[in-house]
Amino acid sequence: MAVRRAHPSFSPTSRRHRDAGVCRPATRARHSRAPVAQAVLWVSMSAMAWALPVFSQAQSTQAAAAESRHRFDIPSGSLDQALGRFGRQSGESISVNAALTSGLTSPGLRGDYTAGDALRRLLSGTGLQAVRDNNGEYTLRPMPVSKVNGNVATLPAVTVLGTAESEAERLNPPMSVGSKMPLTQREIPSSVSVITQQQIQAQNATSVDDVLRYAPGVAVALANPNATSYLVRGFPITAFQLDGVPTTIPQSGSAMVADDIAMFDRVEVLRGPAGLFNGFGGDGGAINLVRKRAPSTFQASADVSVGTYADHRGQIDVGGPLNDAGTLRGRLVAMQHDQHLMQEGSWQRDQQLYGTLEADLTPTTTARIGMSYSKQSGHIMYGLPTYEDYSIVAAPRDQYIGADWDHLSAEKTNIFAGIEQKLSGGWVAKLAYNHVQSSQHFMNGVPGSYVDPVTYDGNPYSYNYKDQNTQDAVDAYASGPFMLFGRKHQLTIGANYLHQSDRSTQYFINPASGLDMWGDFFTSIFDTSVYSNDFAGGPQNDFRTVTNQYGVYGNARFNILDPLTLIVGGRATWWDNTLTPNADPYYNQFGETYSHDRAGPKITPLVGLVYDINNIYSAYASYTSIYKPQTSFFSYDGQMIKPVTGKQYEIGLKGEYFGGKLNTSVALFQIDESNRAFSDPGHQGFYIAQGRARSRGVELTASGEVLPGLTVSTGYTYVALRSLDQSVTSSTPFSFTPKHQFKLWANYQLPGQLHNWNVGGAVYATSSTYFSNGAGDTVAPGYATVDATVGYQFSKRLSASVSVTNLLDRKYFATVAGAAGNYYGNPAKVLLALHYKM
Numbered sequence: 001m002a003v004r005r006a007h008p009s010f011s012p013t014s015r016r017h018r019d020a021g022v023c024r025p026a027t028r029a030r031h032s033r034a035p036v037a038q039a040v041l042w043v044s045m046s047a048m049a050w051a052l053p054v055f056s057q058a059q060s061t062q063a064a065a066a067e068s069r070h071r072f073d074i075p076s077g078s079l080d081q082a083l084g085r086f087g088r089q090s091g092e093s094i095s096v097n098a099a100l101t102s103g104l105t106s107p108g109l110r111g112d113y114t115a116g117d118a119l120r121r122l123l124s125g126t127g128l129q130a131v132r133d134n135n136g137e138y139t140l141r142p143m144p145v146s147k148v149n150g151n152v153a154t155l156p157a158v159t160v161l162g163t164a165e166s167e168a169e170r171l172n173p174p175m176s177v178g179s180k181m182p183l184t185q186r187e188i189p190s191s192v193s194v195i196t197q198q199q200i201q202a203q204n205a206t207s208v209d210d211v212l213r214y215a216p217g218v219a220v221a222l223a224n225p226n227a228t229s230y231l232v233r234g235f236p237i238t239a240f241q242l243d244g245v246p247t248t249i250p251q252s253g254s255a256m257v258a259d260d261i262a263m264f265d266r267v268e269v270l271r272g273p274a275g276l277f278n279g280f281g282g283d284g285g286a287i288n289l290v291r292k293r294a295p296s297t298f299q300a301s302a303d304v305s306v307g308t309y310a311d312h313r314g315q316i317d318v319g320g321p322l323n324d325a326g327t328l329r330g331r332l333v334a335m336q337h338d339q340h341l342m343q344e345g346s347w348q349r350d351q352q353l354y355g356t357l358e359a360d361l362t363p364t365t366t367a368r369i370g371m372s373y374s375k376q377s378g379h380i381m382y383g384l385p386t387y388e389d390y391s392i393v394a395a396p397r398d399q400y401i402g403a404d405w406d407h408l409s410a411e412k413t414n415i416f417a418g419i420e421q422k423l424s425g426g427w428v429a430k431l432a433y434n435h436v437q438s439s440q441h442f443m444n445g446v447p448g449s450y451v452d453p454v455t456y457d458g459n460p461y462s463y464n465y466k467d468q469n470t471q472d473a474v475d476a477y478a479s480g481p482f483m484l485f486g487r488k489h490q491l492t493i494g495a496n497y498l499h500q501s502d503r504s505t506q507y508f509i510n511p512a513s514g515l516d517m518w519g520d521f522f523t524s525i526f527d528t529s530v531y532s533n534d535f536a537g538g539p540q541n542d543f544r545t546v547t548n549q550y551g552v553y554g555n556a557r558f559n560i561l562d563p564l565t566l567i568v569g570g571r572a573t574w575w576d577n578t579l580t581p582n583a584d585p586y587y588n589q590f591g592e593t594y595s596h597d598r599a600g601p602k603i604t605p606l607v608g609l610v611y612d613i614n615n616i617y618s619a620y621a622s623y624t625s626i627y628k629p630q631t632s633f634f635s636y637d638g639q640m641i642k643p644v645t646g647k648q649y650e651i652g653l654k655g656e657y658f659g660g661k662l663n664t665s666v667a668l669f670q671i672d673e674s675n676r677a678f679s680d681p682g683h684q685g686f687y688i689a690q691g692r693a694r695s696r697g698v699e700l701t702a703s704g705e706v707l708p709g710l711t712v713s714t715g716y717t718y719v720a721l722r723s724l725d726q727s728v729t730s731s732t733p734f735s736f737t738p739k740h741q742f743k744l745w746a747n748y749q750l751p752g753q754l755h756n757w758n759v760g761g762a763v764y765a766t767s768s769t770y771f772s773n774g775a776g777d778t779v780a781p782g783y784a785t786v787d788a789t790v791g792y793q794f795s796k797r798l799s800a801s802v803s804v805t806n807l808l809d810r811k812y813f814a815t816v817a818g819a820a821g822n823y824y825g826n827p828a829k830v831l832l833a834l835h836y837k838m
Contacts, residue, residue: 069112069326071296071360074122076108076426080659082122088169089296090115092138101128110422111363112326168660170198171704171711176244177268177288179555180277180430180492181479186654189567189608189622191217191271191667191699199713200261202747202760202789204305204803204833206313206337207350208267208289209258214745214762216701216715217271219769221736221815222823224442225380226408228258232271233671234695234721234737235284238628239274242416243291245434245475246278246498257410257440262315262335263354263372265292271699272669273624273648275604276553276569277496283626283646283673291370291416294329294358295319300838307831310347313337327360341380342827343400348378364422371416377409383821385458385525388450390776392813392822393525403445403462403531412438427480433473440467445531450819457522464507464535473498477553490557498549505542507535508589541589542582547631550574555606567608567622574600577631577640597640602627621651626673633677633687641689646673662704671695678725692724709749717741736815738782740767747789758801760789771818778822783812785825798836805829 074085079101086092092115106122113121119130119138130138174182178190185192195211205211209228212218219231230237240247240256261267267289274286298320305313319331333354340347356370381400384393395401418432442465449459477494509532523530555569576599581592608622626646633641652667676691697719705711718740747760765784770777786808791801806828814825 069114070118071112071326072109072118074106074109077105079104079106079122079126082106082108084169086115086118086122090118101126104128108426112360168658168704171196171661172663173266175268175288177241177270177274177286180244180477180494181428181490184656184660185663185665186612186618186656187565187610189610189620190650191652191665191669191701193217193269193271193701193703193713193715195267195269195713197265198711199745199747200266201835202711202758202791203745203762203787204789204801204831205261207258207260208264211261211267212269212287213764214713214743215267215269216713216743217699217717217741218269219736219738219741219766221769222383222821223817224821225382225444226257226376226378226410226442228256229736230284230287231736232269232284233669233697233717234693234719235671235673237284237287239278239286241278241286241288242414242434242436243418243432244277244288245416245432245473246496247434247436247471247473248498248500257376257412257438259289259374259412260335260337260350260352262317262352263291263333264289266290272650272671273626273646275573275624275626276555276571276606277494283628283644283671291356291372292317292319292331292333292354294331294356294368296321296326296329298838302836303833305831305833307339308829309340309342311337311339311829311831313339322357329358331356341378342397342824343381344398345400346379346381348376348380351375365419367417367419369417372412372414374412375410377407379406380408381406382444382446383815383817383823385447385449385451385820386778386818386822387453389453390450390778390818392778392780392816393451393456397811397824397827401447401525402528403533404528405531405533406444408440408442408444410438410440412436423478423480425480427478429476429478431474431476434471434475435473436469436471438469440465440469442466443533443535445528446820447525448820451525452522456524456526458525459522460525460527460530462509462531462533462535464533466505468503470501471498484558487559489559492555493553495550495552497551498547500545500547502545502547503543504545505540506589507540509535540582540587541592542587543592544580545631546578546580548576550600563612565610567606567610569606571604572601573604573627574598575602575629577629595640597629597631599629599643616655616657618654618656619652620654622649624648626671630675630677630687630689633689635688636680636683636686641677641687642675643689644673644675646671648672658705660704662702662706664702665700667699669695669697669699690725694722694724696720709751710746711748712744712746714744714746715742736769736771736817738766738769740782741765756793758789758791758793760791762787769816771816773818778816778818780813780816780822783810783825785810785812797838798834800835801833803831803833805831 070090072086072089074082074089104126106126107124109118109121123129127143129141129143131141172185173194173196174184175188175192175194176182178188178192193216195215200211203210203214209220212230213220217232221229221231223229238248267287270286272285273283278286300318303315305311313336315333315335317333320329322328322330335352337350352372352374354372356368358366358368360366381402384395384401386392415435416433418430421429423429443463445460445462447458448461451458473496475494475496477492479490479492481488482491551571551573553569553571555567558566558568560566577597579592579595581588581594604625604627606622606624608620610618610620612618624647626644628644630641630643635641648669648671650667650669652665655664672694674692675689676693677687677689678691680686680688697717699715699717701715703713719737720739721737742763742765745762747758749755750757750759763784763786767782768779770779785806787803787805788807789801789803791799793799806826809828812825813822815823
């Protein structure tokens with residue numbers, strides 16, 4: 001058996017990425033930059049300490065006013081929804097008597113107003129008025145409607161105490177991942193979920209991986225020690241958004257370096273093909289990371305946590321108005337997280353800075369700019385190898401296998417800007433720009449190939465990978481209502497552009513043959529002395545890839561009947577990709593040749609129907625298509641293989657209970673794909689576009705408040721995957737995909753005298769997952785884990801919680817990847833967290 005042919009880390013990707021599929025590294029960052037990053041972090045914290053009294057002074061100035069002004073953005077529509085948004089945006093305590101407001105509409109409101117002025121405008125034409133008492137509570141009263149015997153007859157007064165709709169939007173906020181304009185889950189003809197800031201804090205989640213672990217239907221799998229793949233319905237998610245602006249993974253892979261969650265307010269997930277607003281890709285779905293906004297009123301918080309495995313994390317978040325009028329607002333977030341990992345001697349450090357400014361240039365124009373910087377570094381073990389029978393090596397969880405000099409680092413700088421213009425007739429136009437510059441550097445000694453079960457001999461090699469990636473994205477669109485055949489409809493039209501430049505360099509050393517990377521050399525995988533980090537004269541693979549993607553899109557929501565909405569959308573996309581390898585053969589180990597590929601215009605349609613059965617239930621059906629170039633897979637003749645094409649059919653039923661506090665859904669889906677990359681049986685390391693696959697399944701989800709004080713997020717997913725190409729035996733189309741997956745997270749605020757206490761827990765259960773190289777399967781058995789949390793509110797400002805993950809200390813494999821790259825899930829961990837807010 002030739003060792004390189006057996007190593008699965010060489011088969012899932014292109015010949016120039018023979019190791020990048022599984023050994024896809026952490027991002028490039030020289031160790032000498034660590035002091036600089038720390039200095040930047042401490043300078044920013046000092047800046048925040050200076051900014052805090054500035055914000056406080058602005059807050060005090062506002063509080064001195066008889067009634068402060070707030071920035072409102074409330075569209076016309078249902079009066080209940082308008083009052084709900086008023087309560088959320090103003091912070092006023094207000095509730096709605098459904099019998100009094102049922103069927104009424106509001107003209108909406110945009111701009112800066114006092115709470116009283118805002119209510120008067122929102123209630124215009126409704127026959128209602130709001131009166132504020134000495135306690136600051138509003139009373140909603142009908143206007144005089146008639147006179148009886150000379151006296152004015154009025155309906156009984158309704159005292160307003162708290163807004164059900166505002167609470168509903170906090171629990172299940174409108175989402176933009178399935179539409180450019182915020183929509184409720186019932187309005188979107190697809191399966192969607194949102195993980196709110198409340199849930200993120202209650203779970204003590206610290207990374208995007210932590211958040212998505214409990215997102216319904218999402219499988220989270222490590223692709224290398226510091227990059228993660230997310231799979232939905234059996235297919236990878238390659239469509240990502242930052243505040244709705246499409247971005248991509250360096251080198252068009254399927255794994256991303258997971259950011260800390262500090263700078264994000266919430267995470268939105270669309271399950272199923274998502275090409276309408278994202279362009280090519282997105283066959284598994286889309287993830288929208290929504291950044292924190294600059295608030296209209298002063299707020300500041302500090303979080304500190306300590307836990308087992310020397311886990312220490314600190315975060316500061318401060319923001320508010322920067323002038324008396326509140327037309328200029330800012331926010332600053334800083335975070336540092338240091339921790340040891342489960343293997344002896346391993347560690348990781350994460351740092352993040354984020355700042356944003358927003359300005360109301362005119363009453364109808366708002367501009368926003370911001371910047372973030374994140375850095376990750378660590379001594380992290382590459383995954384376990386497998387025995388010759390494809391079972392995973394039975395090593396203890398705390399044993400480190402690899403080189404003493406293993407190191408990875410990742411840096412990312414993001415600069416963004418946007419402007420929003422409110423137009424007449426309820427229309428709004430937005431222009432957004434996003435610049436991302438990232439680097440990766442990954443060095444490790446890999447216990448490659450399969451391992452002898454008696455001697456533990458494997459084929460080790462040393463690997464050094466560097467990648468520099470730059471992305472520039474622009475997205476512009478306009479959205480608003482229009483009249484047709486006497487009915488009001490909604491239209492969104494837009495265009496976006498994405499440019500990506502990627503430079504990758506790989507170095508390989510096999511200790512048996514000097515600088516030859518493929519020499520057959522076997523020794524114990526526990527012998528760390530065989531690895532070498534002297535890559536200076538070793539063989540290299542050096543190349544640059546430049547990709548451009550242009551697209552125009554449109555989406556119309558036709559109000560066919562009062563309960564029936566037809567959604568019709570489409571996108572035309574143009575794409576080009578240029579690969580430029582190093583001209584020196586010494587630096588072109590895989591024999592790459594210059595190539596330039598282009599496609600377009602390619603049309604990806606979307607058709608959906610939403611039928612409101614009643615005030616609670618909506619039924620929907622949708623169809624969408626898939627078109628995804630395969631830039632990492634090449635045939636033996638040097639040509640990029642044909643793109644993946646496909647389609648999805650989905651039907652479902654969504655429910656909205658308790659005024660929107662609880663949302664539920666059930667969905668049935670089928671996805672068919674063609675031209676999937678299969679390993680060429682006659683030419684190792686090359687591919688053919690011959691694969692066809694089908695995914696069928698059902699999803700059930702629920703999120704929100706099921707009982708007073710009891711908040712849940714839960715989902716069950718069943719996915720039946722099968723290849724439609726029985727004649728092709730060498731493939732890995734369904735690795736990491738469980739057939740059954742159940743997730744439940746719950747948090748309960750105790751009632752009565754115990755109201756300062758909250759208890760929570762989570763259950764994660766999954767069936768087995770596997771990785772196939774065509775000759776055999778590496779299988780990870782199914783497992784279930786339990787998490788628990790107890791919290792206490794000492795005062796309005798200070799709270800604490802103790803959380804335990806993997807409470808039963810279940811030993812399981814979270815990721816399987818064949819001959820190497822198999823990862824244990826985390827052992828039991830305890831974390832004490834303190835949260836203070838001003």
